[in-house]
Amino acid sequence: MGKDKGEIGVIKRVICSQNRVIVEGKNLVKKHIKPGQGHEGGIFTVEAPLHASNVQVLDPVTGSPCKVGIKYLEDGTKVSVLRGQGASDNVVPRPEILKIRTTPRPTVAGPKDMPVERVLERTYDAKTGKGMPEL
Secondary structure, X not given: OOOOOOOXXXXXXXXXXXXXXXXXXXXXXXXXXXXXXXEOOEEXXXXXXXXXXXXXXXXXOOOOEEEEEEEEOOOOOEEEEEEOOOOOOOEEOOOHHHHOOOOOOOOOOOOOOOOHHHHHOOOOOOOOOOOOOOO
């Protein structure tokens, strides 16, 4: 539908809040910028964001566009898999940037954390009906 339909590009940036991506060298628009302090004005060509639904992943084996699905392996790990017509059903490797946690998980119980004994306590027993509120 658009002028860049069917072309291949590399995703430069992801805008998660708007569910959009910026593809390198695609969806170019002219931007008119007024001159101001520290920069000069003019007409610049910039890459505009595309909605994520208008972009597909390219299968590295077959070279055809495909969708990404989720699959659980035998050991219980969750992985992304290439799906669709002409897809090779290969596992998509997790990007290195997502493997690094920015904030580590807390190892010490905080003031709002529930004690372990309370978590393990059974609050409702289906056989005896213990813990069922009176209706």
